[in-house]
Every structure is written in structure tokens, then in C-alpha cells.
Amino acid sequence: MRYSAPALGRVAGCLGQPMPVPNPRHRLRVGTAAPILPASSLNDAATGCRWTLSTAGQIGAKARVLTYEGSGHTVYGRSAGAVGAVDRYLISRSVAADGVRCPGVRPS
Numbered sequence: 749m750r751y752s753a754p755a756l757g758r759v760a761g762c763l764g765q766p767m768p769v770p771n772p773r774h775r776l777r778v779g780t781a782a783p784i785l786p787a788s789s790l791n792d793a794a795t796g797c798r799w800t801l802s803t804a805g806q807i808g809a810k811a812r813v814l815t816y817e818g819s820g821h822t823v824y825g826r827s828a829g830a831v832g833a834v835d836r837y838l839i840s841r842s843v844a845a846d847g848v849r850c851p852g853v854r855p856s
Contacts, residue, residue: 784810787816787830829851
């Protein structure tokens with residue numbers, strides 16, 4: 749049996765690329781007076797919570813991290829607490845203190 753992971757094919761396709769990477773990784777440069785609300789799920793297998801914390805660290809004092817203590821790739825819509833926190837941020841720019849956590853909810 750032959751095994752072929754789609755992600756492996758995408759990565760292997762870039763090996764030996766003769767051109768420089770057009771969009772190399774770099775530290776974020778965020779210039780805003782408004783607070784920013786990065787949000788993530790504790791158990792997100794695709795984009796781990798550490799990525800969110802790293803992003804917030806690069807943003808600096810304006811970042812207020814929202815952590816959903818459950819599973820899934822998105823935060824919005826997972827629980828009433830997460831929806832309320834994101835809605836307040838989007839509608840009135842009201843953010844709670846950094847490190848707000850919303851309890852996970854078992855999927856129905």
C-alpha cells in the first residue's frame with residue numbers, strides 16, 4: 749500500500765525552489781491604538797494555542813488573549829461565553845483583561 753499525505757506533497761513541492769520565498773516569516777508590525785483580541789481553542793490540532801500566545805506577544809500590550817477551553821479550530825460559536833466576548837469586542841471594542849478563558853462545551 750502506498751501512503752501519500754497531501755501536506756507532504758505540498759511541502760515537497762517547495763524543496764529546491766530556485767527563487768527566494770516571496771513572503772518569508774517575519775515579526776509582526778502592528779500599529780494600532782485599538783486593542784486586538786487574538787482567540788484560540790486549547791485543543792486545536794491545526795493552530796495550537798502557543799501560536800496565539802506568540803502572536804499576542806509580538807503585538808504587545810494591545811493584545812488581549814481569549815482562550816476557549818475546548819476543542820475545535822475556531823472559537824466563535826463554540827460557547828455562549830466565547831460568542832459574547834467576541835461580539836462585545838466587535839460591536840463596542842470592549843475587551844476584558846488579558847487571559848480571559850471561556851469553559852469548553854461538549855458538542856451536541
